[in-house]
Amino acid sequence: MYYSDTMSEDVKNKQRITTIRGLDPEIYEKFVETAKTLGLTVGELMNVAMKNTIALIEISREKGEEIGRKAGKTVSKLISTPMTLLRGFVEEVKDFDIISGVEELEISRNDLLSIEKPVIFMNMKKLVIGEDVDKALFEQKVRGIKFVEVVKVHKKLPKLLVAKKCSFVKKIVVIEDDKEEM
Numbered sequence: 634m635y636y637s638d639t640m641s642e643d644v645k646n647k648q649r650i651t652t653i654r655g656l657d658p659e660i661y662e663k664f665v666e667t668a669k670t671l672g673l674t675v676g677e678l679m680n681v682a683m684k685n686t687i688a689l690i691e692i693s694r695e696k697g698e699e700i701g702r703k704a705g706k707t708v709s710k711l712i713s714t715p716m717t718l719l720r721g722f723v724e725e726v727k728d729f730d731i732i733s734g735v736e737e738l739e740i741s742r743n744d745l746l747s748i749e750k751p752v753i754f755m756n757m758k759k760l761v762i763g764e765d766v767d768k769a770l771f772e773q774k775v776r777g778i779k780f781v782e783v784v785k786v787h788k789k790l791p792k793l794l795v796a797k798k799c800s801f802v803k804k805i806v807v808i809e810d811d812k813e814e815m
Contacts, residue, residue: 664678664679664682681756684756684780684801685733685755685756688753688755688779688780688800688801691779691800692729692753692776692777692779728750728751729750729751729752729753729776730748730750730751730752730753731752731753731755732752732753732754732755733754733755733756733757734756734757735757736757736758736759737757737758737759737760737761738754738757738759738760738761739760739761739763740760740761740762740763740766741763741765741766742763742765742766742767742770743765744763745766745770745771745774745775746770746774748774751773751774751775751776752774752775752776753775753776753777753778753779754775754777754778754779754781755777755778755779755780755781756779756780756781757780757781757782758781758782758783759781759782759783759784759785760778760781760783760784760785761784761785761786761808762784762785762786762787762790762795763787764787764789764808766787766790767789767790768790768791768794771790771794771795772794775798776798777798777799777800778795778798778799778800778802779799779800779801779802780800780801780802781799781801781802781803782802782803782804783802783803783804783805783806784799784802784804784805784806785805785806785807785808786805786806786807786808787807787808787809788807788808788809792805792807
């Protein structure tokens with residue numbers, strides 16, 4: 634699967650030429666080589682890179698907010714400069730795993746119990762959270778759900794609990810006795 638397969642029709646129809654000033658020529662050439670190696674255009678890989686960067690910055694910001702609440706400091710002081718944000722992200726990234734680029738994934742209680750760190754699911758078309766995943770395990774193991782088109786959950790897992798962990802998710806669908814409802 635290429636990332637372009639997951640690109641929505643709206644994004645494809647809104648493509649435009651964009652100039653980016655200030656790029657390091659060596660990094661850009663490496664980026665072009667990487668895109669070719671992956672069988673992508675530079676634009677397609679740039680879209681993936683920008684989505685991942687936005688998600689990672691958001692994750693870092695969320696972690697900063699959590700730390701800020703615990704420490705009684707404002708978030709603006711914690712992430713007042715890009716370097717502070719980057720340092721905070723690098724420090725916190727070791728605290729969770731990222732599963733990304735899988736088109737469709739169904740996770741069970743055993744899947745979540747088998748991993749040591751909390752997990753972030755991102756860049757997927759569909760994520761199905763199994764019926765055996767309860768509220769406590771979901772809260773403990775799922776750090777976030779980012780850039781997923783459809784998240785399917787069983788009725789015993791509260792939709793708002795799932796929605797709290799979501800960013801850039803198009804739809805949350807409840808599965809009730811083999812029937813789906815919105």
